Amino acid sequence: MSLREMIDRKKIYIIIIVASALFITYLHHWMFQEDPRRIVLNELYYIPLLLGAMMFGLKGAILTYLLVSALYLPYLSEYWTVNVLGLMARLLHLLLSGAFAFLAGFLVDREKRRQKQFEKDRYLAGLGRVATTIVHDLRNPLIAILFFARRIQEGTGDLNMAVQTIINSGQKMERIVHDVLDFAKPIRLELKEESIEGVINRAYDSCKAKAEKENVVLTVNLSGTSLTILIDGFQMERALVNLISNAIDATAKGEEVAIQTFSAKNYLVVSIKDSGSGMDRETLENIFTPFYSRKNDGFGLGMPIAKKIIEGHKGNIWIDSQPGIGTEVTIRLPYKTN
Known part of the structure; x- marks a missing residue:
């Protein structure tokens, strides 16, 4: 305040x-x-x-x-x-x-x-x-x-x-x-009107090589609507790359990580869903806590920074995860339709 x-x-x-x-x-x-x-x-x-x-x-x-x-x-x-x-x-x-x-x-x-x-x-x-x-x-x-x-x-x-x-x-x-x-x-955003499909596709391309190396199937399914969002494309791509990369790390070989988008009234929803091992309650509760990480090579800052970027765009992020089933990250961003 x-x-x-x-x-x-x-x-x-x-x-x-x-x-x-x-x-x-x-x-x-x-x-x-x-x-x-x-x-x-x-x-x-x-x-x-x-x-x-x-x-x-x-x-x-x-x-x-x-x-x-x-x-x-x-x-x-x-x-x-x-x-x-x-x-x-x-x-x-x-x-x-x-x-x-x-x-x-x-x-x-x-x-x-x-x-x-x-x-x-x-x-x-x-x-x-x-x-x-x-x-x-x-x-x-x-x-x-x-x-x-x-x-x-x-x-x-x-x-x-x-x-x-x-x-x-x-x-x-x-x-x-x-x-x-x-x-x-503080995250400094340079906001401008940009197609969200382009940002998501760039994030997809950045993570495709890692998915192929880990033998994980990475798919993207964008809504047919032409969506323009007031956005910092670089920072949002950075947040998406982090989230997609985490999903690939959690997914076993031969399994799928699916990126989907759909639009609702006044906002766009981006879903990143994996079929990995899921998260226990403690991990889920601390996922956005700075320096909390279960990965050997992780610093525990990727998720907090991603959340900071998304909330800087007046958006929301939440995570649904079940052990043995997988994890779905849902992002909601305000937008206007061309």
């Missing part, structure tokens, strides 16, 4: 609190002036008190209490010289509502402090996990680089193999750093 939205929200709450207190006072002093049952209306003053405490904490509760007390004073003065018991009852109500406002505001402030500390602890714990994962992923290629660099220095072993291993390890480290930086910074 932006700062402007927070300010607007607070203004709305202030208006509701003041309006409710004034309305209750109006009922108290004018509509039910001669009705003895109007004493029940005293309890309605707890509504603005509770709203003030929930929205603004102790400070808001006290300010709301002062407002309510000022509005309540004329009703209190009716029995100032006439009925001592009535006056005591109203003074007691005033004291109890003050105690309620203080207690509610105190508890809300305490809960906010706890929530803030919890968020801070969770952030630090997540930061620690991220740092541990990055260090672990960088450690293995770094060890390989140092090992083969020493062999080159000593003049032992296969020189060409050592050089190639160093290059491969360096490229792996570069990929890790690139993915981390890419995930950390």
